[in-house]
Structure formats: C-alpha cells, structure tokens
Amino acid sequence: MKLEDEHADAVVRICSYRRRSFDQITIIRRPYVTEAVQDSLEAAFHTPPTSGLSIFDYLPKEIMTMVLLNLDVLTFFRFRQVNRYARMLSTTAPEYKLIATYGLEGMRALLRSDCARRFTMMHVYHLLVTDRCALCGHFGGFLFLLTATRCCFKCLENSPKLCLISTTNFARRAGISTSQLSKSYRSTLRTVSGIYSVFKERDRRPKKLMLKAEAIAALAPQTVFKENSIANLLIPATDNKEQRYMACIAFPAYNRRTGRTDAGVSCRGCHFRAMRRNRSYGYDGEVFSTTEFLSHFSTCLEARTIWAATNQGMMGVHDSAFILRSSSLFGLE
Template identity: 40%
Template sequence: MNNEDVLADVEKHANAIIRVCSGYQPAYGLLVIRPDFSCLNPVHATLDSAFDTPPTAELGTYILGRLPAELKLMVLRELDILSFFRFRHVSRRARELSTGLWEYNLVAKHGREGLRGLLRAGLAHRFTICDLYQPLITEKCSTCDAFGGLLFLLTAERCCFTCLQSKAHYHVISPRIYAMLSVIHPARLNRKSIPSLRTVSGRYTLTTTPVNPPKRLILAEHATQALLAAKVIKEDVIQVLRSQGDEQRQRYMATTLYPWYNLKNARPEYGAGCRGCQPPRGLYLDDQAFSARGFLSHFSQCAEAQRLWAESEGGTGPLGKPECARPYSFHSFFFSNWLAI
C-alpha cells in the first residue's frame, strides 16, 4: 500500500483498522497489581452516585455550610482521598456535593484501579482526587512520549512498562534493605516521614514461583533526597544503591493498571498491541501498547499491520485468530472499552 492509500484508509476506516490489526493486551497487566472487577461490582454504584432521597439539611450553620457551591468544591479538591471519602459519609448533602465534583465523578467511573490501589497501599492520605484526575486524562508516560497504561502508586504518576522497568526514578526498595545499605538505623527512616507503600498479595510474575513481597516499600529516590538534606547519609550511598541494583518485581508491587480517559470522545483506553508486530507465540512483555490514535499513527508505518488490513479486505473478510490469545480475566474488559475513537 502506498502512503496515500494508507492515509485514506486510516481516515475512512479507523475503527475497522483498530479492530482488525490490534488484537491483544501486552502481558504486563499480569505482573502489576491486578483489579478484581467482580468483587468491586457491588461498590461501583455507590462510588459515582448520590442517594435517591434528596437531602433535607445543609452541611451546617458554620462556615462550610454558608460557602457558595463553587468554594465548597474548591475545598473538596484540596482534601486528601481518605478525608474526601469521610466527607462523603457525613450526610446526604455531603454526598450529593462530592458526587457533583467533575474530577471525582470521572475518577470514580474510570479510574477505580487508581483509587483502589492507593487505598490498599495505604497511600490515599497523601494524594487528592485531582492527583488521580490529572494522570487519568493524560495519555503519555510521565518520563517518555510513549502511551502509559500504568499508574505508579508512590507518586501517582502515569508510566509505561518500559520506563517502569528501566528508569531509576521508579526504583523501590524495602526500608530494611535500604537501612542496611546506607548503614543507618531503620528508625531514622520512620522519623523522616518517608512515604511507604503497604504491599498487597499478588503473583507479580509470569512463572509458577510464588513471590513473597516485603511488607513495605519506599521510593529510593525520595529516601535518598530526604536523608541527604538532613545530612544523615553521604553522597557515596547513591553509588552503593546503584551498584546493588533492585528487584524488578518490587516495582510491579507499586504499580497498577490505569486507563487514559480520552476527553475528546469520552472513552477510557487501556492500550493494546499491534498484531503486525506480534511474535509468533508467547507472552510479550516488551511489546509497545498504543492508544487508539497512537495505533493509527503506528499503522501508517507498519508494513505487517497494513498487510493484515489488506488480507481482511477492508475489514470485511475473515482473519485468523492470533496464536497468543490472552486468557486472563480482564482481557475482554479492556477491548470492550477500547475500539471506538
């Protein structure tokens, strides 16, 4: 196909091209903190809705009750997530007001993995609803230009799997190991109020070997900066930490899946891989995930994807099933929300 034909097809048959030429979710979804949608279904309806019965009382006779609605919403945006949910339980009026917050409404509907991850990791008191809203509407990884399908919980940043694996920015370590390498007492880490993540049970591996996670993880970069500023450690500790390396699986323990919410078409996108770039068999940790518009840009340069499109006769003919169909539980959930642009 020449470039003009490719561009014409992309413009005319965008949804069909995505349906035909993308067909699997990269396997990193199996490694990070995984959502269990079945157990969350009873809770979902209460997250993004108010009570059916209208409120009969205001928030009180004091300052908050007398504020205009716009100022009340400004106050809610500054609350940490734990305080926000406590406020929702105060009264029907409080729940109605908090549900009407645009950022919360979007996060409660489409960013539940982030909410659940922060609550389970014991980090919800460190972030606001707006801290989750910003990565939800941001397509790119915070450290590169690739599509980011993950949320790094210790900083509430969107990231891609490649950066999660390779960047020192995402180096996590147990407080005990960090204290041992930096030759300080573990109590000093606690006194400096360095954010720590409570790990949750999970596999975090594609093998059958069970993983026994540490109880807590800290971000090595945060800990080092805080301790250097307090003159508790010296610069040579940085070299010690780099030479020691880190266990990559622990990075997965601090990360969860997180969709990108496309404001232009009001749809969440988890990202998907290209069938044309797909190796013959196996699980593909290194495959790049694309958003819908990112995939169309990739399609215009991928000869194999264009060949698949030509074989499908414009999306009308049969196409062989991928040899690597992914049998994990949330596969169909991803693609039911991904195809439309």
C-alpha cells in the same frame, strides 16, 4: 486513518492486540470488587439532605467544589461519609464522576497501598485524562502509585527514577532500625497480594517499598544515618523488577474528545514481522494509543496486509501462540 473513520474500530480490532500479561504481573485490577457499590459511588442518596455542613455552608458551591477536589483522596472519601449533603456536594463535581466511572481501580490501588493521603482528587483526575508517560512522553497505560505518575511499561521496568527498595533492606543498609526509619520517612507503599512475576519461583513480597533515591535525599540532612551508611546505600544493588510491578497498576486513560478509555494497543503486523525476522515470540515492545495506532496503520505494510487478508475485517485472523496466550510470556520463555 482517524478515529472518526467508518472502519476505525474494525481496524483496531483486527490489526492490533493488547498485551494483557503486563496487567497480570502488576497489581491486578478487580473491578467486580466495587461492582456492588458502583452506583453509590457515582450518585448521591435519593433522600434529600436534612442538615448542612455548619460554617462551610457560607461558601458558594463552586468554591466548595474546588476545595473538595483539592482534598487528598483519603480525606475526600472520609468527607463523603459525613452526611447526605456532603455526599451530594462531593458527587456533583464532574471530575469526581469521571474518576468514579473510569478511574476507580487506580484510586482503589492508591487507597490499598496507603498512598492515597499524598495525592489530591484533582491530581488523580489529571492523571486520568492524560495518556502520556510522564517520564518518556510516549503512551503510558500504567499508574506508578508511590509518586502517582502515569508511566509506560518500558519506563516502569527501566527508569532509574522508579528504582525501589524495601524498607527493611534500606534500614539494614543504612544501619538504622525499621521503626526509626518509619518515624523519619513516611513516603512508603504498602504492598498488596499479586503475582508480580512471569516465573513460577517468586521472591518473598516485602511489606513496604520506598523510592531509594528520594529516601536518601530526604534522610541525608536529618543525620539519621550511621557513619558510611549513605555510601553503603549508594552501592548499586540488583534492580528488582518485581518490586516495581508491586508499585504499579494498569490505568487506562480517558479521552475527553471521544468519551472512551484507552488502555493502549500493539500492532499485529509489527508482531508478525518481528516473529519472522527474529524467529522468536515476536514482541516488538511498542504500545500505541488508539489514535496513534490508526496513524501507524496507514504506514505499516504488514498491518495493511492483515486488513486486506481479512477482507476488511469480515474474516478472523490466524493468531500466533503469543497473542492467543493473551500476549503472555508464560510458557514461551
């Protein structure tokens, strides 16, 4: 089945579900926070500009737009505040308009976590319009903020490339002070409040996180480490999944062909099959893009059975406790 098919939307609604607990344990999206300023982010002022941008006015508008899109996110927003003409120029770029409409929560997370200075607007645009996980190539519905990488939940939890350490823990194991560390290495992430756990008991949230391997590689040539401290840092510590959640936010991909965003779905049929086979809550871990799901639907006997049992979407589905709880493991484990 394809996206253009008459029943495509109904098939997705009836035969798939979305695991929202992933969104709850990463940085929580709060679109209502920016609702009041959404219009001003998407449009320039109604009053025409009365002043220009001095020497930059000599550049053709196309070149100026290219320059602006290659500014880092923080500088781009500061530039928008210079005057009405700057606001007008920055707003007209189609790439910016798409980010302001569909990728605002990801951009806001970059700004809140103090990572916005390291990535350009064009980079954020490319992240928005691709739906592939940069680490495994499957559908990736998340944005890992420290490296501004699109990733899937499996890679977020398990990839050695995304292994984090708090700056205080790193400094202690390296035998240096945190102020010395912050002077020598700046690619850190400021954590923001959130849940970050499926359990009631939570660890204390560290103030700053960094990529462990990247920090060791950057600092080793600077001879800031005390003797044997690199060996000390290389001893594998328990991988803290909660810290990985603190560096990530759900980031639906924008499909330029359909003009819709895609947050990824899982198959209801596969869920019921996994529940029967394993006698568990039945999560099979597979997340598809909408297009991938429709093609999976054609080959998934259980999903097609659900479709037939609901009289092609005319009746509701009897859901499991797992799906009714927004696909959360809270209270099930």
